[in-house]
Amino acid sequence: MANVPRIMKLGSDGLEVSAQGLGCMGMSAFYGPPKPDDEMIQLIHHAIKSGVTFLDTSDVYGPYTNETLIGKALKGGMRERVVLATKFGIVLGDEKKAEGKREVRGDAAYVRAACEASLKRLDVDCIDLYYQHRVDTRVPIEITVGELKKLVEEGKIKYIGLSEASASTIRRAHAVHPITAVQLEWSLWSRDVEEEIIPTCRELGIGIVAYSPLGRGFLSSGPKLxxxxxxxxxxxxLPRFQAENLEQNKKLYERICQMAAKKGCTPSQLALAWVHHQGNDVFPIPGTTKIENFNQNVGALSVNLSSEDMAELESIGSANAVQGDRYIPGMNTYKNSETPPLSAWKAKSGLEQMSR
Incomplete structure (x- = not known):
């Protein structure tokens, strides 16, 4: 393939990954029924052979089945060729008993148990990059990262990441152990992270992993999606896909289509190229379940954007260009990721122990 992603440094701790990754969530969960294992393994192998060797999964995808799928795909010598990232922290309730209610956990015992379970499902000895998927607002981030630090020291994980964390949470976490990467939603239709989180990551030398860089598929297909x-x-x-917001969001897609036609690329390639052009510390991880879509995504690496192109895209994806929130109310995001101060939490824990 002509567009082989180069290998670049993710963060400042020594981890190197392909400039573009592969998000594996949609293979097993959330975007409709799970896809056949054999087809997804074929896609993963195609990605690895094409130079996209940064694979992203989570224990909650399935739940659990996506990690098992990745484990199967990495048999036969493939493990050594990839950087494997997975996540912990979102616990799905029993759908019958709790109506599918989710809980977020970051307590030390859970961190360790989740890691051990992921290692088994992936059938590997070590996870390259282990993210806290969402921040537990009941547990100081120092406790969570403190346990992750122990897992690094034990050789069970190599690098630590956070997902959907606020700037202050990132700073507190980084003070306990270097955070290699922060995963966040960043695209032409999700830009609120640019105000505080991106500058914080750059100040601390933390790599930026952009999930949903194609607006959950909307920047590829528009309303027909x-x-x-x-x-x-x-x-x-999701609010952005509701009828009352769709007409406004359709305008964004149409403007991207017009510019893509002038550039001689597809809308998805243009949108993805915009993310790539944000800097060498930014690594988009578009997901797909089709080899032809994967090839198109990799093609974004050869779309060159001038400063004039970037300015035009900035105006297309301006703050008021998108209507509707990213998530439904109550979903955990960086906007509600603050955790209790460690000292207050320790004092409260001590009082609770004494009162027993």
Whole structure:
């Protein structure tokens, strides 16, 4: 393939990954029914052979089945060729008993148990990059990262990451152990992280991993994406895909299409190229379940954007260009990721112990 992603440093702790990664969530969860294992393994192998060797999964994808799928795909010598990233922290409740309610956990015992379980499902000895998927607002981030630090020292994980964490949470975490990467939603239709989180990561030398760089598929297909969604696709419930917001968001997509036509690329390649052009510390991880879409995504690496192109895209994806929130109310994001001060938490824990 002509567009082989180069290997670049993610963060400042020594980890090196392909400039573009592969998000594996949609293979097993959330975007409709799980796809056949054999087809997804073929796609993963194609990605690795194409030079995209940064694979992203999580224990909650499935739940659990995506990690098992990745484990199967990495058999036969493939493990040594990839940087494997997974996540912990989101616990899904029993759908019958708790209506699918989710909980976020970051206590030390859970961190350790989740890591051990992921190692088994992935069938590996060590996880390259282990993220806290969402921040537990009941547990000081120092406690969570303190346990992750022990896992690094034990050789069970190599590098630590956070996902959807606020700037202050990132700073507190980084003071306990170097944070290699922060994963966040960043695209032409999700830009609020640029105000505080991106500058914080850059100040601390933390790599930036951009998930949903294609706006959950909207920047690839526009409104017709909704017609192709199955009943179980959770994107149908997201505010930006609702009828009252769709007309406004359609304008953003149409402007991207017009510019892509002038550039001689697809809308998705243009949107993805914009993320790549944010800097050498930014690593988008577009997901897909189709080899042809994967090839198109990799093609974004050869789309060159001039300063004039970037200025035009800045105006297309301006703050008021998108209507609707990223998530439904109550979902954990960086905006509600603050955790209790360690000293107060320790004092409270001590009082609770004494009162027993």
């Amino acid at each position: 909704l017609e192709e969604m199955s009943n179980g696709d959770y994107r149908k419930h």
